[in-house]
Amino acid sequence: MKKTAKILIPILCVLLIAGAATGYILYHRGVHPSKWLVEGDDAWKSLDYEQTLNSFSMMDNTWQTAVPQTRVYDLIKAHFDAPLPQGKTQKKAIVIGYDGCRVENFRLLENSKKSAINLLLEDGGHAAFCYAGGANYPHSLRQNTDTAPGWCSMLTGVLSDKHNVTRNLQPKDVEPKTLVTTLPEDGVIRKSAFYTTWTGFFVESEATYVHEWKYVRQNHINAKFRCGFVDDLTRRLVNAELKRKNCADFVFAVFDYTDHAGHATGFTVENPDYVSAFREEDAVGAKVIETIRARKTYDTEDWLILISTDHGGNDCGHGGPSFEERMTFIVSNKDILPREN
Numbered sequence: 001m002k003k004t005a006k007i008l009i010p011i012l013c014v015l016l017i018a019g020a021a022t023g024y025i026l027y028h029r030g031v032h033p034s035k036w037l038v039e040g041d042d043a044w045k046s047l048d049y050e051q052t053l054n055s056f057s058m059m060d061n062t063w064q065t066a067v068p069q070t071r072v073y074d075l076i077k078a079h080f081d082a083p084l085p086q087g088k089t090q091k092k093a094i095v096i097g098y099d100g101c102r103v104e105n106f107r108l109l110e111n112s113k114k115s116a117i118n119l120l121l122e123d124g125g126h127a128a129f130c131y132a133g134g135a136n137y138p139h140s141l142r143q144n145t146d147t148a149p150g151w152c153s154m155l156t157g158v159l160s161d162k163h164n165v166t167r168n169l170q171p172k173d174v175e176p177k178t179l180v181t182t183l184p185e186d187g188v189i190r191k192s193a194f195y196t197t198w199t200g201f202f203v204e205s206e207a208t209y210v211h212e213w214k215y216v217r218q219n220h221i222n223a224k225f226r227c228g229f230v231d232d233l234t235r236r237l238v239n240a241e242l243k244r245k246n247c248a249d250f251v252f253a254v255f256d257y258t259d260h261a262g263h264a265t266g267f268t269v270e271n272p273d274y275v276s277a278f279r280e281e282d283a284v285g286a287k288v289i290e291t292i293r294a295r296k297t298y299d300t301e302d303w304l305i306l307i308s309t310d311h312g313g314n315d316c317g318h319g320g321p322s323f324e325e326r327m328t329f330i331v332s333n334k335d336i337l338p339r340e341n
């Protein structure tokens with residue numbers, strides 16, 4: 001007996017230490033044990049994630065009937081194509097982009113003191129599940145769940161098989177042009193403005209819209225492209241724009257709070273850094289909406305306000321086909337889904 005114990009105890013100790021070390025490493029890499037439960041053919045899927053999405057009563061649809069992210073493009077087009085409502089003299093639209101914001105953050109809305117999403121929903125707005133990647137989970141991905149392809153689909157209404165942006169830092173040809181360019185170029189609006197924190201949109205030499213921006217400058221199109229480099233400056237630029245008497249009729253503004261936190265420490269609401277990034281981002285969005293509502297001419301302006309994201313995230317990244325990377329959202333002050341008669 002003593003001899004057996006002498007052999008077994010060191011083996012058990014080694015196994016215990018190895019187990020603890022593996023757990024520690026996986027935990028700090030952000031690999032949550034719930035993710036180990038089910039492994040599909042093409043993606044990880046956590047069971048509790050699906051249950052969380054099913055519990056979101058503020059959504060007009062279910063995650064199974066999520067709309068493609070090109071819906072953002074369709075909504076903006078439809079808004080500017082529609083006649084002016086009575087008493088309104090000017091159409092305006094804004095997309096407030098929360099880069100890399102998992103829809104699971106909606107779990108936090110109930111306790112959010114200052115939230116753009118709540119501001120819209122409490123005022124008769126709508127929210128809907130949306131998906132990145134060109135196809136809803138669990139169908140095969142049609143484009144990467146990355147920043148450049150995602151926002152490009154929302155701005156052009158097509159997927160990477162047509163806009164040819166399959167990854168970040170891959171310049172798009174001038175065509176297909178984004179709404180930032182086509183709306184003023186076609187005379188639908190007077191001017192547009194694209195504000196971003198990320199340099200990959202038009203600052204870097206291989207940025208997505210370097211060719212389109214050059215086209216805009218060469219053809220004297222009234223479209224502004226401005227990079228804030230840090231969210232705090234982007235926020236100031238956007239609010240300054242919206243305070244102008246003749247502000248851009250279409251504003252496209254993308255913040256990086258959630259994406260930065262997700263890449264640094266994990267795209268999950270179990271990560272306090274990610275949660276606080278979402279709260280800050282949603283408060284910045286609320287300030288943007290308050291700035292719009294404080295406009296002297298607000299009563300005569302017909303605003304479409306959209307909040308959306310380009311992709312979700314999983315562990316410390318995105319780009320893949322998992323449920324969590326693919327599921328996104330649209331929140332709006334107007335209808336997102338067609339009205340049922």
Ligand SMILES: [Zn+2]
Nearest residue numbers: 099100147310
């Ligand atoms: Zn992104």
